[in-house]
Amino acid sequence: MARLLLGVSGGIAAYKALELVRLATKAGHAVRVVQTPTAQQFVGAASFAALTGAPVLVSEFERDPARGAFPDQEPPSHDPASHLELVRNADAYLIAPATANTVAKLAHGMADNLLTSAALAAGCPVLVAPAMNHHMWEHPATQANLATLRERGVTVIDPGTGALATKHEWGVGRLAEPAELLAAVEAVVDWGPAHPRPWDGLKVLVTAGGTREPIDAVRYVGNRSSGRMGFAVADEAAALGAEVTVLAANVALPRHPRVRYRDVVTAAELRAACLEEFPACDVLVMAAAVADFRPAAPEAGKVKKAGRDAMVLELEATEDILSGLAAARRDGQTLVGFAAEHGAQAVDYGRDKLSRKGLDAVVVNDVSQPGIGFDTAENEVAILTAAGDEHVARATKAEVARAILATVDRLRGAQVTR
Ligand SMILES: Cc1cc2nc3c(=O)[nH]c(=O)nc-3n(C[C@H](O)[C@H](O)[C@H](O)COP(=O)(O)O)c2cc1C
Structure with missing residues (x-):
């Protein structure tokens, strides 16, 4: 199965990322999680660490006890830089939820935290699942940033329409459902001989x-x-x-x-x-x-x-x-x-x-x-x-x-x- 790096940024939908991790690990994938500092205001690292069975990282400067390895890998003998090693090992990097702020940083190539630095260093397929208030979603700046990411080959998983987090608000901006996010990841992973799956050839x-x-x-x-x-x-x-x-x-x-x-x-x-x-x-x-x-x-x-x-x-x-x-x-x-x-x-x-x-x-x-x-x-x-x-x-x-x-x-x- 695949190695999925999940980047969680600071939006209200961060709780849905827990369900995504549960589905992905249940499906047999090895998952590592990085969070922005703001994401930790919404969901703590302990939940992600428990579900993935691996340490959660927030800063490029903290030491990764797993040395960039995924749960199905042996850690290397040296201490590599996390933002490089995690994406080197990953088969896909999904950022979900992606805030308007993080989308803007990604579109402009900024690398001011572990999540954005890793995105810039990623050679594997990158997927971005935005989630935000519908005014933020519809803002021309957000739409231009997403268009830039799409042009660069990033898979943008569009948000759904429905009730938003703020009371009485309704519109486009809901994070896609966890099963949809997982299907999008599985659709972009390069399933070669390195990743045999149970029903290959059936x-x-x-x-x-x-x-x-x-x-x-x-x-x-x-x-x-x-x-x-x-x-x-x-x-x-x-x-x-x-x-x-x-x-x-x-x-x-x-x-x-x-x-x-x-x-x-x-x-x-x-x-x-x-x-x-x-x-x-x-x-x-x-x-x-x-x-x-x-x-x-x-x-x-x-x-x-x-x-x-x-x-x-x-x-x-x-x-x-x-x-x-x-x-x-x-x-x-x-x-x-x-x-x-x-x-x-x-x-x-x-x-x-x-x-x-x-x-x-x-x-x-x-x-x-x-x-x-x-x-x-x-x-x-x-x-x-x-x-x-x-x-x-x-x-x-x-x-x-x-x-x-x-x-x-x-x-x-x-x-x-x-
Ligand atoms: C209660 C609350 C909910 C928020 N929800 C969202 C959200 O769903 N989407 C979003 O783009 N920003 C949201 N924000 C704003 C972000 O947290 C803010 O832009 C922050 O700078 C994002 O940082 P990050 O992208 O580094 O995680 C929310 C802020 C608060 C206080």
Whole structure:
């Protein structure tokens, strides 16, 4: 896995950097943290040191007990300069949160503390995740500074829009979420032979989103699936090193730079794409919500309302994609289906699906519960396999995705390292 140097500057979002460190270390990365003196007003070094298992540095002049080494390295026999040694060892340097002040210093090549000196000395990819009040964000000086950094090849992870730290303030300036920051880091690291990952060489096919079946040229029969769960599975598989293809049915979500996406609209298009992609994959995760029925005779133009009191729509069954693929599977392929069911019978239905469709695992979510399942950020699932049921308590879709991939890993007889 990678060595991540994290620079924390003095903004209110510094607390989110703790969660980022937790995610990064859990994912198997070795992390070192440097802070600006102001950052220590917001979060103390002890928390970062405990989470990383390594000393935290603030000044170029303090002695680094680890001598610039990351937790997975032996310290050198000499005492190197920290601002040079940390970036020499790092695979990526992420500054998060980056204050307006630190962004300005970086843009002007200033090196007046350990964080900024290290940035100037960095040969590895540098990423900057700004977080600030929306007036500071929108100020032409900040925007010009960020444009300068982008021009120089720095990856700027744009802040989100929403409630800001100051009471009653809303706008752009929120630090990107920790999972997004980690994905951005993993996307820029040079994964050569020096950084083997658990799923290197594995081909993973994921379906995501919800199909739309045309009624006429403008209307369709659809469902509420946003694609979040499937995209989370794809992101996590990519982070493990897999070569991932997503068949995305009507998904309007950010896309992972290392994942290949093919867009489809209808169940028939999804089926055709699955049949093409399936033979080459090692792992199939069918997270898309596929229509069971489609309008039997969609109109070519737009159906007019004039003169009608009612309209009867005749539906016909779509082909069962997963059963078809399961019947054509070859040795070494692992198949995971999803069952979005309503109510107490959800797990019974999932178990029936597991055996009826010849799958290795079925992920069941009870979509009758508020706040989980379709078009939400969280999920709570049961993962059913021949070996038994695993209940994954309510968690982010990224965490649920990790649990699913850990099950796949167990099914394939290897150990996942995150
Ligand atoms: C309560 C509080 C919250 C702050 N939050 C932010 C912030 O989110 N973003 C920012 O750019 N500056 C913020 N500032 C201002 C910075 O702390 C200030 O510009 C400081 O000089 C930054 O130093 P550094 O970039 O060396 O860490 C905040 C200041 C205070 C007092």
